[in-house]
Amino acid sequence: MECKVPGTMAITFDDGPYLYTDDLLDILAEYDVSATFFINGKNIGRSLDRDKFKQKIVKRAYSEGHQIGSHTWSHRDLSVTKGAAREQQMTELEDTLIDIIGVKPTYMRPPYGSCDAQCMAHMANMGYRVIHWSLDTLDYGVRTVDEMNVVEESFEKKLPTNTEEPGPIVLAHDSLELTVYQLAVPMIEKSLEAGFQLVTVGECLGESRRLWYKRK
Numbered sequence: 001m002e003c004k005v006p007g008t009m010a011i012t013f014d015d016g017p018y019l020y021t022d023d024l025l026d027i028l029a030e031y032d033v034s035a036t037f038f039i040n041g042k043n044i045g046r047s048l049d050r051d052k053f054k055q056k057i058v059k060r061a062y063s064e065g066h067q068i069g070s071h072t073w074s075h076r077d078l079s080v081t082k083g084a085a086r087e088q089q090m091t092e093l094e095d096t097l098i099d100i101i102g103v104k105p106t107y108m109r110p111p112y113g114s115c116d117a118q119c120m121a122h123m124a125n126m127g128y129r130v131i132h133w134s135l136d137t138l139d140y141g142v143r144t145v146d147e148m149n150v151v152e153e154s155f156e157k158k159l160p161t162n163t164e165e166p167g168p169i170v171l172a173h174d175s176l177e178l179t180v181y182q183l184a185v186p187m188i189e190k191s192l193e194a195g196f197q198l199v200t201v202g203e204c205l206g207e208s209r210r211l212w213y214k215r216k
Contacts, residue, residue, distance in 0.1 A: 001132040002166050003204030009167030009196045010204040011187065012036045012133065013174035014071055014109060017057040018044055020180040025060055027180075031188050033198035037061055037174065038071035038109040038131075041093040044175055049096045062101045067200035067212055069131065070094070070108040078123075079116040086119065090126055103213035107131050107201060127214065131201055135159075135168035137187070139179045148178045155183070156190050163195035169204065 003009055013024070016039055028035055039058065041048045048054050062068050072078065073092040081089060094104035108128045115123065115130055123130050135158050142148050160167055172179050172187070191198055202212045 001169055002134045003169060004166050005199075005204055005206045006166055007163045007195065007197055008199050008204040009170065009191060010036055010199055010201045011170045011172060011191070012038060012069075012109070012131075012201060013172050013179075014038045015040060015043055015075070015173050015175035017048070017054045017061075018175040020177055021057045021174045022060070024174050024180045024184060025057070025064065025066075027184050027188070028066070029064065031192070031198075033188060033192075034066055034200045034203070035198070036067040036069055036107075036131075036201040038069040038107075039093075040071045040075050041073040041096055043071075043075045048093075049099070055100050058097070058100050065200075067105075067107065067202050068097065068101065069105045069201070070097075070128070072108075072111055075111045077112055077114045078110045078119045079114045082118075086122060087126070090123075090128070098215075103215055105213055107212060109133075131169070133169045133171040135170045137170060137172045137179075137183065139172050139176055139183060142176070142178055145178070145182065148182045152183055152186050155187055159190060159194055161194060166204070167191075167196045169201060 070093050072089040076089050078086055097104050109131050113132055137155055139151050
């Protein structure tokens with residue numbers, strides 16, 4: 001899945017919010033760029049409904065114009081999780097986000113990118129647009145600076161050079177320390193140097209902000 005608006009690309013971050021997300025927001029603000037956060041309710045550490053620090057991060061990201069999307073409540077494989085259990089993965093996060101920012105997202109990313117035909121139909125019936133990616137940074141599982149250097153070099157090689165065409169939707173993870181403190185800045189700088197505008201997924205698909213969320 002790629003952007004639709006020429007000259008735009010969208011960097012997305014999955015699995016947060018976490019310890020490093022606040023610093024990532026500082027980086028995004030420094031470069032005056034936007035991103036999309038596909039968040040979980042309970043993935044790493046305390047659940048979002050019980051963690052004031054995580055709630056503050058979500059509020060900040062939302063207020064600063066970044067897009068908040070759903071990555072399910074507890075990172076379940078939605079092709080394996082069926083029926084009412086799959087629906088609960090979505091509604092539990094919806095309820096928590098309404099409490100925090102007053103809206104629930106209409107964009108979602110299935111954990112592991114796994115959403116079979118039945119899952120896709122279920123998400124559509126719930127009013128969700130399923131968002132995959134076209135450029136995977138492969139940051140997940142990286143444990144050392146040297147390994148992240150390889151990821152950084154790979155990202156630069158994968159980055160398109162024709163900004164007259166729509167750019168990629170990029171997959172990364174704000175739950176990973178090295179992604180935030182080693183990969184984020186060069187990823188942003190290389191994208192801007194290539195001539196891309198870094199925007200939210202909604203913007204890169206040409207969709208109005210009012211379509212990104214629902215209030216009920």
